[in-house]
Amino acid sequence: MKQKTSALLKKHLKEITIIEPNDLGIPLLTTAYRKVNIFFKIAPFVFIIPISILGAIGLVYIFGLLAVQIVSLLQYGF
Amino acid sequence: MVFDLVSFILFLRHSFGLIFTPYATMRKISIETKWSELLWILIVTILYFLITNAVRFWVIGLMGAVCIYLASIIFLSLLPAVGTYTERLKRIVATWSYTLLPTFIWFYSTLLFYFIIPPPRTTSLLGKSFSIFYIAFSGSLLVWKLILMYLSIRFSLRVHLYRVIYYLLLYFAVSIPLWILLYKWGVSRIPFV
Numbered sequence: 001m002k003q004k005t006s007a008l009l010k011k012h013l014k015e016i017t018i019i020e021p022n023d024l025g026i027p028l029l030t031t032a033y034r035k036v037n038i039f040f041k042i043a044p045f046v047f048i049i050p051i052s053i054l055g056a057i058g059l060v061y062i063f064g065l066l067a068v069q070i071v072s073l074l075q076y077g078f
Numbered sequence: 079m080v081f082d083l084v085s086f087i088l089f090l091r092h093s094f095g096l097i098f099t100p101y102a103t104m105r106k107i108s109i110e111t112k113w114s115e116l117l118w119i120l121i122v123t124i125l126y127f128l129i130t131n132a133v134r135f136w137v138i139g140l141m142g143a144v145c146i147y148l149a150s151i152i153f154l155s156l157l158p159a160v161g162t163y164t165e166r167l168k169r170i171v172a173t174w175s176y177t178l179l180p181t182f183i184w185f186y187s188t189l190l191f192y193f194i195i196p197p198p199r200t201t202s203l204l205g206k207s208f209s210i211f212y213i214a215f216s217g218s219l220l221v222w223k224l225i226l227m228y229l230s231i232r233f234s235l236r237v238h239l240y241r242v243i244y245y246l247l248l249y250f251a252v253s254i255p256l257w258i259l260l261y262k263w264g265v266s267r268i269p270f271v
Contacts, residue, residue, distance in 0.1 A: 015109060019232065022239045033239070040225055041101035048218045056213035060206055068199045071209040074216065075188060075197035077266075 085114035093179055100225055104173055108233035111172035119175045122182055130189065142265035146256070150174060153252065157245055159235030169234035177230050180223040184216065 022037075024030045039047050060067045092115065095103030127140040151174050155167040191212070199205045231242045260266050 015105060018105065018109065019236045020238070024239060041099070043098050044100060044222065044225060045097065045218065048221045049214070052214040052217040052221070053210070055217055056210045059213055060210050065201055067213065068201055068205060068209045071212045072198040074212070075192055075199070077188060 082114070085112060086118055088112060089115045089118040092176060096176060096179060096226060097222075100222075100229060104176070104226065104229035105233050107176055108169050108173050108230075116172065116175045119178060123178075126182065126185055126189075138265055142260050146253075146260070147174075147178070149256070150249070150253070153249065154231065154235070154245070157235060157248075159237050161236065166235060170230070173230035173234045177223060177226040180219040180226065184219050187215070 022030070022033060024033055092103055092107055092111075095106070123143060124140070127143075130139070151167070151170050154174065155163060155170045159166055161169075195208060199209055227246060228242055231237070231245050232239075235242075235245070237245070257266070
């Protein structure tokens with residue numbers, strides 16, 4: 001049991017160290033990147049869906065007919 | 079048969095993993111993907127073109143999609159990165175294939191919407207509501223696709239953020255004219271795949 005856990009941990013450690021962590025050169029930028037990156041690593045749709053809905057409402061409100069025409073064009077695109 | 083079932087379960091597991099934990103799943107795919115899993119992606123592609131055959135085109139669309147896919151993986155694996163060319167090619171084939179998931183979902187859903195709510199849309203309340211839903215749906219899938227593309231390059235080529243962005247820009251600079259060309263030739267119905 002202990003050996004199995006150890007092997008699993010070793011495998012996981014090897015997996016997470018296949019690439020070096022991102023370093024953007026400027027510490028402030030790296031910290032900001034890491035803070036934003038968390039949202040994209042696990043369940044990104046929790047943030048993507050509300051932002052997309054707000055964006056879509058904004059697009060239809062601003063562009064009106066043009067946005068509706070683009071939807072029609074995309075619907076013919078399958 | 080059991081072998082096929084195992085690869086299908088793995089394919090589903092990775093597909094759901096890319097929705098909920100894209101980072102960890104793409105990392106896993108870059109390390110230990112079985113080739114039989116990728117067969118399911120090919121099956122989904124062929125199935126899509128078989129279904130659309132009844133309504134639109136068949137061979138020319140499939141050929142276009144396969145050409146774009148092959149050109150993409152060859153182009154990306156030729157870029158300077160960690161590992162030999164063969165290693166990079168193997169990793170990019172595995173991870174890039176999974177970046178097609180949002181594309182499949184978009185095309186299958188669009189096919190479904192075409193029959194449920196046929197275009198053209200109007201500026202009525204219902205028309206605008208559907209337009210908002212459709213733009214939000216397409217936008218979400220586009221962002222997910224971009225995340226998967228970023229992760230695919232990051233884990234396959236094992237390069238840093240700046241280089242991933244540079245490679246993505248390079249990829250789009252080459253691909254966008256190609257997509258427009260395929261649209262003008264009538265291979266695809268919209269100027270992107």
